[in-house]
Amino acid sequence: MAYDKFKVLTSTAYPLPIENVDTDQIIPARFLKATERKDFDKNFFRDWRYNQDGTPKADFPLNKEIYAGSKILVGGRNFGSGSSREHAAWSVYDFGLRCVISSEFADIFKGNCLNVGVLPVQVSPEFADKLFDAIMANPKTEIKVDLPNQKVTLLATGESESFEINEYKKDNMLNGFDDIDYLKNIENEIAAFAETRPF
Amino acid sequence: MAKTLFDKVWDSHVVRSVKDGPDVFFIDRHFIHEVTSPVAFLGLESRGNRVVYPERTFATADHNTPTINQHLPVEDPLSANQLDALENNAKKHGISHWGLGNKNNGIVHVVGPENGITLPGATIVCGDSHTSTHGAFGAIAFGIGTSEVEMVLSTQCIMQPKPKKMRINVNGKLGLGVTPKDVALYIISKQTTSGATGYFVEYAGDVFKDMTMEGRMTVCNLSIEMGARGGMIAPDAKTFEYIKGRSLTPKGADWDKAMKYWETLYTEEDAEFDAEFNYEASDIEPMITYGTNPGMGMGVTKSIPIVANVKGGAETYKKSLGYMSFSEGDAMIGKPIDFVFLGSCTNGRIEDFRAFCSIVEGRKKADNVTAWLVPGSHKVVDQIKAEGLDKIIDDAGFELREPGCSACLAMNDDKIPAGKLSVSTSNRNFEGRQGPGSRTLLASPLVAAASAVEGVVTDPRTLLVS
Numbered sequence: 001m002a003y004d005k006f007k008v009l010t011s012t013a014y015p016l017p018i019e020n021v022d023t024d025q026i027i028p029a030r031f032l033k034a035t036e037r038k039d040f041d042k043n044f045f046r047d048w049r050y051n052q053d054g055t056p057k058a059d060f061p062l063n064k065e066i067y068a069g070s071k072i073l074v075g076g077r078n079f080g081s082g083s084s085r086e087h088a089a090w091s092v093y094d095f096g097l098r099c100v101i102s103s104e105f106a107d108i109f110k111g112n113c114l115n116v117g118v119l120p121v122q123v124s125p126e127f128a129d130k131l132f133d134a135i136m137a138n139p140k141t142e143i144k145v146d147l148p149n150q151k152v153t154l155l156a157t158g159e160s161e162s163f164e165i166n167e168y169k170k171d172n173m174l175n176g177f178d179d180i181d182y183l184k185n186i187e188n189e190i191a192a193f194a195e196t197r198p199f
Numbered sequence: 200m201a202k203t204l205f206d207k208v209w210d211s212h213v214v215r216s217v218k219d220g221p222d223v224f225f226i227d228r229h230f231i232h233e234v235t236s237p238v239a240f241l242g243l244e245s246r247g248n249r250v251v252y253p254e255r256t257f258a259t260a261d262h263n264t265p266t267i268n269q270h271l272p273v274e275d276p277l278s279a280n281q282l283d284a285l286e287n288n289a290k291k292h293g294i295s296h297w298g299l300g301n302k303n304n305g306i307v308h309v310v311g312p313e314n315g316i317t318l319p320g321a322t323i324v325c326g327d328s329h330t331s332t333h334g335a336f337g338a339i340a341f342g343i344g345t346s347e348v349e350m351v352l353s354t355q356c357i358m359q360p361k362p363k364k365m366r367i368n369v370n371g372k373l374g375l376g377v378t379p380k381d382v383a384l385y386i387i388s389k390q391t392t393s394g395a396t397g398y399f400v401e402y403a404g405d406v407f408k409d410m411t412m413e414g415r416m417t418v419c420n421l422s423i424e425m426g427a428r429g430g431m432i433a434p435d436a437k438t439f440e441y442i443k444g445r446s447l448t449p450k451g452a453d454w455d456k457a458m459k460y461w462e463t464l465y466t467e468e469d470a471e472f473d474a475e476f477n478y479e480a481s482d483i484e485p486m487i488t489y490g491t492n493p494g495m496g497m498g499v500t501k502s503i504p505i506v507a508n509v510k511g512g513a514e515t516y517k518k519s520l521g522y523m524s525f526s527e528g529d530a531m532i533g534k535p536i537d538f539v540f541l542g543s544c545t546n547g548r549i550e551d552f553r554a555f556c557s558i559v560e561g562r563k564k565a566d567n568v569t570a571w572l573v574p575g576s577h578k579v580v581d582q583i584k585a586e587g588l589d590k591i592i593d594d595a596g597f598e599l600r601e602p603g604c605s606a607c608l609a610m611n612d613d614k615i616p617a618g619k620l621s622v623s624t625s626n627r628n629f630e631g632r633q634g635p636g637s638r639t640l641l642a643s644p645l646v647a648a649a650s651a652v653e654g655v656v657t658d659p660r661t662l663l664v665s
Contacts, residue, residue, distance in 0.1 A: 019515040020392055020492050024629040029608040033263070033277035035237035035284045047631050052617075076515065078393040081426065081492070082629060083608075084328040085235065086344035104393060107362075107428055108328060108342055115346035166360065168220025178346070180246065183223065183354035186215070190356055193214045193225055194252065198460055199318060199449055 003117025005176040009098055010144045010155070013072035014061045015135040021075055022082035023109060027091045029083075040087055041094035062095075066139040074131050074143075075102040080109025089116045099145050101152065103128040114169050115178060121145060121152055127161045130154060147173060201467035204433050205364055205399050208339045208464065212322045214356060221358040227321040229255055229351045230307045231294070233285040234262045234610070235326030239349035240288040248353035253293040255355060257316055258285055260298045261306045262327075263610050266573050266600035269299050278611065292352075305576020305602045308332040308544035312416065313578050315445025319434035319461040324351060329544045329626060331422040334431035335415035336438055337464045339399070341429040362428045363397055363473040366466075368404040371480030376660040378554065379414030380546060380624065380643035382406060383421040384486035384496045386478065391510065392494040396426030398474065401466060406480050407432050412441040413550040420545045421626055424493040433465045485659055487531050488628050488641040490519040495628075499646060499658050503529045522630050523638050524618075531640070531656045538621035539570040539651040540633070541644055543607035546624035547575030549582045551644040556591045558648035558662050564596035565654030571613055572597055573605040595652070609634045622650045 031043040049060050056063045073092070079102040080088065089112035092100060098118060103125040105113075113120045123131070134141045134154055142155040147170065153160035165173075172178055183190070202210070214223040231239075236258070243250070250256060263278040273279040282298065289296035297303040303310055308329055311317040317333045323340035324330060326348045333340035347357050367386060400422055407415060415432050422430030439458065442448050449457045484498040497504070503520070505527040506513050520526065541547075541555050552574065564570060572592060574580045580602060583589050592599055606613040607625035609632070615621045617636025624647050628639035642650070645659035652662070 017512075017514075018518065019512050020494075022492065022627075022629045024608075024627065024632050028631055028635070029610045030635075032234050032610065033275075033281055035280055036241060037238045047635055052635070076512065078396070078426070081392050082328065082423075082627060084326060084342035084344055086238075086326075086346060089344065104396065106393070106426060107396060108344060112344035112346065115344060166220050168217050168358075179358040180248075180350050180353060182217075182358065183350060183356050184248070186223065187354070190214055190223070190225070190354060191251075194355060197225070197227060198457060199227065199321070199453070 003093070003176055006098060006117065006119050006147050006173045008144065008146045008148070009071055010142055011071035012067060012140055013074045013101070013131070013135055013143050014067045014070050015132055016061055016073060016075045017132045019076040020078045020081055023080055023085050023088035024082055026080070026088040027085065032085060032087050037090055039094065040091035041096070044091040044095045071097055072099045072101060072143055072145065073097050074128065074135065075100055077103045077125065079105050081106040084108045086112045086116065089113045089118055092118050101128070101131065114173065117173070117176070119145065119147060119173060121163045123152060123161050123163060130159060201469040203364055203466040203470040203472065204337060204401055204431060204464055205339065206470070208320050208322070208337070209361055217358070221360040223356050224359045225322065225356055226324050226351050227255060228257065228316055228323045230311060230323070230325035230330070231256060231258045231285070231348060232262055232307050232325070232327065233260050233281040235345050236288065236348055237281060237284040239345050239352060242349040243353050246353070250292040250294065250352045252355050256294045256352065257311070258289040258294050258296040259304060259307050259310055260285055262604045262608065264299055264603040265611050266603050266605050266613055269601045302577050305578065306544045306547060306604055308420065309547055309575030309579065312336065313445065313576060315442055315448035318442065318448065318457070319438060320464050324357065328423045329420050331427070331429040332416050332420040332544055334419040334422065334429050335412060336442065337431055337434035337461070339429065339431065342423065362399040365395055365398040365400045365427070365474040366472045367400055367402050367476050367478070369402070369406040369478045369480055370404040371406065373406060373480045373483065376485050376645055376663050377483050378643040378645055379410055379417040381483055381486040383418045384488065384493065384641060385483045387421060387425045387493050388486070388496040389478065390425040390494070392424060392492045393426040395422070398427050400427045400430040402430055402432050403466070408435070411550060412437060413548045416548070417545055421493070424626060434461055485643060485646050487646060487656065489523065489525055489531055491522050491628055491630050493626065493628060493641060495519065496641065499531060499656065503527055503531070532658060534620070534656045535654060536568060536622050536650055536656060537619040538615050539568055539647050540573070540606045540621055540623040540625060541647055542571065542573030542575065542605050543625035544575065545626040546644050547573060547579065549579050551624065552579070552583050552588050554644040555648040556588045558645060558659060559595040559597065559652055560591045562595055562652040564651055567654045568651050570597050570651050571600060571606055573600045574602050576602050606633050608632060615639070622647045622656065
């Protein structure tokens with residue numbers, strides 16, 4: 001699935017300073033019954049975002065008007081644990097987010113994000129705390145995520161930290177292409193390898 | 200350099216390494232199910248690709264399926280639609296499909312091993328995080344996302360950086376009533392849900408050597424719950440005996456050739472791990488969770504830790520206990536329960552039903568408990584009947600249901616109602632996992648059985664010794 005190229009993003013951010021946010025919270029299992037990929041934003045954090053009667057929970061950050069339109073979510077440590085459902089990454093993207101920042105991501109969620117055009121940015125716990133503090137003090141705090149230079153900056157203070165991403169995945173994000181494009185180009189090499197497998 | 204089991208299997212599947220990037224990693228066996236594959240097939244078709252190795256791909260319906268009246272049309276139109284999509288995609292692309300009504304149908308991680316699809320030294324992926332189960336056979340097996348499902352369908356490879364290596368040794372003998380599930384929950388409670396993030400785990404030591412294949416599957420199944428990509432155990436005589444003669448395992452000369460390879464699959468003495476942990480079997484007792492992630496577990500006789508003594512954020516911990524309506528310092532023993540769930544890819548195998556029956560035999564289900572007993576596959580159902588366990592279950596006031604994932608993730612009608620407390624043999628106790636507002640205590644089939652007959656959280660040892 002094609003996604004928009006990612007270069008430099010400057011945006012306010014939704015703060016969600018809760019640890020071990022699992023993908024069952026990001027999108028509960030009962031909303032995984034679609035056979036096509038669309039509108040996953042509707043049930044993004046469904047049970048944390050809405051009361052049982054369907055009214056929005058006013059105090060949940062994703063519902064607060066002050067953060068509306070942010071393209072970044074700053075999450076607590078070990079974000080995206082649990083189920084491998086890519087629907088979680090789709091719901092992040094469909095909600096309009098292009099970047100999730102956390103001090104630690106679960107592996108599969110991180111991989112899924114990279115495959116659907118959401119940049120997972122891992123920062124130190126100290127820097128994550130700085131981001132939370134800044135957003136809490138001023139919800140209009142802007143964060144700049146610079147993928148070419150692998151740097152995330154808190155614009156108000158100029159404080160920044162660099163982040164890791166492997167060169168191959170970085171190229172994919174910068175150019176909006178994916179692994180299947182790469183693999184289809186080496187089809188013959190894969191076919192020859194398959195011949196050597198014992199079973 | 201001396202190699203680990205993981206190195207041997209990984210390195211033999213690398214088609215090429217991308218500079219400063221991931222490995223192009225060849226997949227021997229790909230499992231698909233109805234929930235995470237439909238969008239992958241749409242992507243495949245929109246790019247004009249085809250399934251390159253349909254014979255390496257295996258489809259089964261499990262996540263959505265009802266556990267009663269499977270012979271009737273599926274009532275939920277959305278579930279029915281996903282099941283149809285799987286069947287149609289399989290047919291269109293020449294993939295074997297074990298849908299509802301097929302005698303081989305069941306949970307993907309149960310039917311793989313029991314039909315001989317899962318083999319030592321193989322690489323196995325599926326759009327389901329509990330694919331780690333198959334590591335019990337010395338395979339590298341892990342969960343993937345839907346983009347990767349499409350990738351494997353259309354190229355038989357994924358792009359994957361090699362994870363770091365961790366070894367977890369558990370030595371000594373397990374005590375009375377301590378099962379593989381308890382070993383896994385104990386390890387996760389020590390590691391936390393993110394302790395093994397970035398790693399692939401090898402389990403070693405007496406406890407895993409002595410463990411049955413089904414027990415090893417339970418342990419490897421839960422590897423993902425400490426953040427690991429997967430877990431594996433070196434294949435041994437027990438492994439080879441388990442797989443020999445199953446319908447899809449190599450036969451004759453192919454078997455002999457495979458055995459020669461499989462016997463090389465062990466960690467060499469001087470091989471190095473990036474991290475290593477040692478635990479003692481005697482420190483492990485029957486376990487239970489009290490919070491909203493699988494790392495929040497403890498011995499069933501213990502009390503819920505007070506916030507000052509836990510690692511991680513206090514607010515997050517309090518939120519978790521708040522959701523469960525528990526308090527710091529609460530004892531778990533004696534807490535009244537509403538539901539018991541025996542089943543899932545973690546504990547839906549024949550040994551789990553034997554364990555459950557060892558407690559309920561001659562006893563009665565407590566009146567306050569609704570119990571859902573859901574075998575992992577039709578083959579497990581057949582075994583239950585062949586061994587007469589169905590009679591024990593029936594006499595004790597329980598009812599067997601038909602196979603599927605069921606109340607593990609509650610995508611079908613088997614949902615624990617809001618506020619109700621469930622003792623579950625499944626793998627996750629996340630908020631709402633078993634239905635919106637449901638509260639889950641993860642435990643072994645023995646703890647589940649003891650709690651089902653007593654109506655409150657119960658230490659199974661008190662029933663085993665009496």
